[in-house]
Amino acid sequence: MSLTRAERTIIVSMWSKISTQTDAIGTETLERLFSCYPQAKTYFPHFDLHAGSAQLRAHGSKVVAAVGDAVKSIDNVASALSKLSELHAYVLRVDPVNFKFLSHCLLVTLASHFPADFTADAHAAWDKFLSIVSSVLTEKYR
Amino acid sequence: MLTAEEKAAVTGFWGKVNVDVVGAEALGRLLVVYPWTQRFFEHFGDLSTPDAVMGNPKVKAHGKRVLDAFSEGLKHLDDLKGAFAQLSELHCDKLHVDPENFKLLGNVLVVVLARHHGGEFTPVLQADFQKVVTGVANALAHRYH
Numbered sequence: 155m156s157l158t159r160a161e162r163t164i165i166v167s168m169w170s171k172i173s174t175q176t177d178a179i180g181t182e183t184l185e186r187l188f189s190c191y192p193q194a195k196t197y198f199p200h201f202d203l204h205a206g207s208a209q210l211r212a213h214g215s216k217v218v219a220a221v222g223d224a225v226k227s228i229d230n231v232a233s234a235l236s237k238l239s240e241l242h243a244y245v246l247r248v249d250p251v252n253f254k255f256l257s258h259c260l261l262v263t264l265a266s267h268f269p270a271d272f273t274a275d276a277h278a279a280w281d282k283f284l285s286i287v288s289s290v291l292t293e294k295y296r
Numbered sequence: 297m298l299t300a301e302e303k304a305a306v307t308g309f310w311g312k313v314n315v316d317v318v319g320a321e322a323l324g325r326l327l328v329v330y331p332w333t334q335r336f337f338e339h340f341g342d343l344s345t346p347d348a349v350m351g352n353p354k355v356k357a358h359g360k361r362v363l364d365a366f367s368e369g370l371k372h373l374d375d376l377k378g379a380f381a382q383l384s385e386l387h388c389d390k391l392h393v394d395p396e397n398f399k400l401l402g403n404v405l406v407v408v409l410a411r412h413h414g415g416e417f418t419p420v421l422q423a424d425f426q427k428v429v430t431g432v433a434n435a436l437a438h439r440y441h
Contacts, residue, residue: 182419189419190426258403262422265411272411274328274346281329 155286161279162228168271168280169225172264176222179263180214186259194252221260224287235290243294250295253288260284297431302424303373309413309421310370318412319363320356322405324349330400336393362401369432376435384439395437402429 157165172179187194188203201209220238227234242248261280265272272280298306327334328346337343340354349355365383372379387393406425410417 185419186422189423258406261407262410262417265407266414266417269411269414274325274350277325277407278329278346 155282155289157228157279157283157286160275161282164276164279165225165228165283168264168268168276169222171268171271172218173222175267176218177211177215179260179267180216180218181211182214182266183217183256183260183263184210184214186262187256190259191252191255194255197246197248197252217256221284221287224283224290228283231286232290232293235287239291239294242291247295250288250292253291257281257284257288297376298373298424298427302427305421306373306424306428307370309416310367312413313409314412315363315367316360318405318408319361319366320359321350321411322401322408323359323362324352324355325408326397326401326404327355329404333397333400336391336397363405366405366432369435370428373428373431376431377438380432380435381439384436387436388440395433395440398433398436399430402426402433405429 184203185205195203201207201213203210220235223234224231232239261277261284264280265277327337327343327349334343337355337358340352340358342348342352343355365380369376369379387395406422406429409425410422
């Protein structure tokens, strides 16, 4: 599965708006993840996950920044996320189902913050892009 | 499945939802984001581009119908399996729809609700709705054989 030129354009152009709010987007995405899919919390026993927590904010920023790295190298996501892919495979070992949960929560957050930009085309492009990101992050699992 | 408080939050919020518009948009987006779902709607005419899908009058009408049924289900949160028994049999025996599609549509619906309601569609409210769409999807799959 790879992105068409049109899909890449949509993602890169939306990213320029998203990148002005990475903290808010990241925090909200994780809040949604942990509210809707409490099993995801099992990977963070060492974190304070309450709304407003500094750790939640910091981690949310990190996650969105990584998505941003993928956007900036949209023609070669595997290369941009290679280190993160190894981290997830050998250290974090997050069950792959959680990437679907996180991707869904990011889409919900984007839809909520950018209702006009999040057209059906944009929804399709982002769903596909996050699916590619998820594949890259799990590709070294076995 | 849902506490009394969660049920109240869901039904209270649903009162503000424009079921016609949201239903049409949710079904349209399902067909655009997951194009293989078009397999059930070949008789709907032009589905060749996202604009064609979102503007297609049959898609809009059917989306409304689907969400009307969902709305009816929200009145029976204590017995979704009972409420959707006949529709479950229909989707299995006549329509031959893989129940995986109910999960896809449920999640698209959640995205559409977020798009229309912004900050009001909080993480906690989303969590309540995720439980509802999962319950509805399970109820629709329950009579499959």
